[in-house]
Amino acid sequence: MxxxxxxxxxxxxxxxxxxxxxxxxxxxxxxxxxxxxxxxxxxxxxxxxxxxxxxxxxxxRESVLNQDIHFQFDKSRLLPNAKEILRDKAKWLRAHPDVSVIIEGHCDERGTNEYNMGLGDRRARSAQSFLVDLGIGRARLTTISYGEEKPADPRHNERAWTKNRRAHFAID
Amino acid sequence: MISIGCKNLSRSHLSIIFVLFVTLVVYANRPCQARVYIDINAPYLRKIPTAVPIFKEMAAEQGDAQLSQMFSNFLTETIAFTGFFKIVDRESFLEDPKEAGLTGRTINFKNWTDVGAELLIKGGFKHEGDVLKVELRLFDTFGGRLIVGRRYTGRLKDHRRIIHRFCSEVILRLTGHPGIFNTRIAFVSTTTGPKEIYIADFDGHNPRQFTNTGTITLFPAWSSDGRWLAYTDYKHKRSGLYIRHIKEKRGTAVKLEGSCITPAWIPGKFALAASLSYQGNPMIYLLSGNGKIMRKLTRHWGIDVAPAWSPDGKEFAFVSDRSGSPQIFIKNVEEGIVRRLTYKGNYNTSPQWSPRGNHIAYVGLKNGHFDIYLIGVDGSGPIQLTRDAGNNESPTWSPDGTLIAFSSTREGPSRIYVMNANGTDQRRLLLLEGEQTNPSWSPRLAGN
Known part of the structure; x- marks a missing residue:
């Protein structure tokens, strides 16, 4: 005492x-x-x-989660590079089991906005399925599609379009 | 927003009651009116040359010259909007306005046939204080007879409503179908920054903000009784489907994972189809007007979006990438049969079934440009309606099937335009700050 x-x-x-x-x-x-x-x-x-x-x-979080994955025009298939990035994210998510994320699917401005909503949805789902296959619980991975509504780069050129066809990850 | 809407409502009710003081029928309708002057089903209309002289002041009050100009110009714009009329230039008129009367007996019809006018609309008015009295008459100049005659009493500020009423009578008599003057167009605009839904009169007048979500609001869709608007918004970082009463502060929200987009009401029912992806894939579902999910209408691994009902509610067109690229398909709900409608091009979306049931307007991609096309429900055509004028998207039919509104980037920012259903007379509907997209034409609305 x-x-x-x-x-x-x-x-x-x-x-x-x-x-x-x-x-x-x-x-x-x-x-x-x-x-x-x-x-x-x-x-x-x-x-x-x-x-x-x-x-x-x-x-x-920023280094792992903020890295977007990108897609080809009118496609929702995961490219090899995107799979690499998703594997890193999976590793991080496994180490942080209490974190849930929202996967946002985005498109470039070309195309009609209702079809792009569907396409953005598919892009988010592709990323989600890949992470689920790597053992991340589906309940931790919510998806949302923003279609062409939230471009990362608002310009109207090929460079901007490449950047905008993406799935983005945010902490829920 | 809601409270403003309610204020407008009560005010407009008062005005309606006031306009209902309309003294109907100047002359009894004669039985020989069965003649249809304008066949709205014809693919290419011959526009009827029509003269609208400046309205006559029936009281010798000063300072009304401006009003007569305004009223007659407004009537001219209103009937011209239909695309049925060719307005005869006032400069060419032979009639002396001072001597001219409003009745058949006082009109020398040769003055009008000589300048090529086949129809003549004469108007007269007087106003005492706030009370406005208007007389309007439509004549067949070759027959030298009255087709429609009406006398209206209202307030000065009701002149638009009065003139719309008369124009509705004119269109009904000439075509056998009610016109579009009591319709509105909902659309998305970034006027205040975020994407909000606005509603304007059919001719783009009087736009007012309907939603105040502060986020992204898309895909407005009118119920077939015109009382409800369904749309998608992104409040609270979730995509949701909202079903909101137009005038009253009530409605439902359907919030689900993924996307809840492209609502489309079934004609004559309090039910709608929409594309939802909460079960994994964007598919078309049937929902009650209360937002209850009833069942799946399509089932496929592809992207299924943008349903559009046939006027009988038995079939719907939709977009699917099940064949590799987005194409338009038609599903018969009862038989469960799906058939592909579009084969030309690699990107066909945004189907809208014509009110007469025989055509589908849609957006197609050709040479890097999006344009509006028209295809027969049997797959005939398609014909291209817009070309060489930016990107053209989101077609929506006027309820009589004679006009199509759409969005276009032909002047840079996206704005709303209107054209005749055969693609002629493309003109801007309205000028607003920001960009406008996703127009949706209302059905005919009661109490207007």
């Missing part, structure tokens, strides 16, 4: 020192029992740790 008290007191000194040097936003805790402050600080450290991990996860 006493041991813990002294340790708490020591931490309190260090912390108050820190508070004074880093910020003057908070009044130094004067007469609060040291144990509570220590707990608060421990919590704070934990929170920081959590945020750091969150940021790391975010980076991983």
């Amino acid at each position: 006493t041991n813990r008290f002294w340790r708490g007191l020591a931490i309190l000194f260090v912390i108050t020192g820190l508070v004074f040097t880093t910020s003057c936003a908070k009044r130094p805790v004067k007469s609060e029992p040291g144990v509570t402050t220590a707990e608060q600080e421990a919590q704070k450290a934990l929170e920081e740790q959590r945020l750091r991990e969150e940021r790391l996860r975010q980076v991983a």
Whole structure:
């Protein structure tokens, strides 16, 4: 008990020192029992740790999930490169079993918007089926089609069209 | 949005009641009216040369010259919109407006036959304060006889409604079919940024915003009684099918995984078909007007979208890529038989069954351009209706089957245009900020 008290007191000194040097936003805790402050600080450290991990996860998410897969004109078949990317995503999804994603199917602007809705749907489903075959639970993979409604590149040329024929992944 | 709609409703009800004070029938209809002047079923119409002189002021009030110009011009535009008439240039008129009367006895019909006019529409009006009295008469100049005569009383601001009423009478008498002056056109517009549904009068006047989703709203479809509008929207990042009452604040949402798109109401029923993909593949399903999924109407591994019902509700056309590329198919619901309709070209979509049942308008791709085509239900044709004018998409028939509205990029941004069903007289319907797509022509609406 006493041991813990002294340790708490020591931490309190260090912390108050820190508070004074880093910020003057908070009044130094004067007469609060040291144990509570220590707990608060421990919590704070934990929170920081959590945020750091969150940021790391975010980076991983971005690198894995933000990569779109692309399709040929009027096709929903997965190209070899797309399968590679989906395998990476599957790996990441297996490591993060608590994450669910929305797979968005998109088309280029050519074609009528109702047929492109169907095509976008098929593109999202192709990606979904491939991930399910790799062992990712279907319940974690929702699909939606945006057809030609949300181009990644709004220009009207072959380059933009290539970019826009895609399946995009977003955290649900 | 809804509350504004309701305000409009009560105001328009008042106006309707007011216009109903219309004093009907100036002269009794004679039994010899059976003659049909215009056969709307003919593939190529001869436009009837028609004269519409400036309306006569029946009261000697000052400052009404502008009104008479406005009324007569508006009537001219309205009848010209049908594509049935060739308007005779007023410059060529022989009649002295000061001496001219409104009745058959006071008209020298030779003045009109000499300038080539076969029909003559005479109008007169007076207004006291806010009260407007209008007399309108349609004459056959060669027979020298009255075909339609009407007298209306209303408020000054009701003049559009009054003139539409008279034009409806004129079209009914000349063609034997009610016209389209009490119809509207719904469409998608990006006027405020997001894609929202708007509704305008048949001639593009008076556009007003119907949805306020703040996201992507698409594929408006009218129920055959004109009371409901079904559409797709992407609120809450899910695609959903909405079935909304036009005037009252009620409706249903069907939210499912995948896509819920291209609703199409069955004629005469509170039920609709739509393409849904919640079971894996976009297929056509039958839904009740309350949004309950009744059953599958198509079953295939391909993409099935864009159903369009035949007027008798027994068959529907739809788009499927089951043969490799998008083509139009027809399914007979009772017999369960599917047949392919289009064979020319690799990309045929957006079928719309003509109200007379014999044709299907659709969008086809040729040489990198999307254009509107017309094909017989038996596969005859097809004939190309638009060409060399940007991309042309989303055809929709006027309920009498004489006109087709569509979207086109011929002027750069996508806008709504109208043409006669044979492809002639293509003209822009309205000018609005942003881009307009997905027009959908309403059935004839009651109380207009």
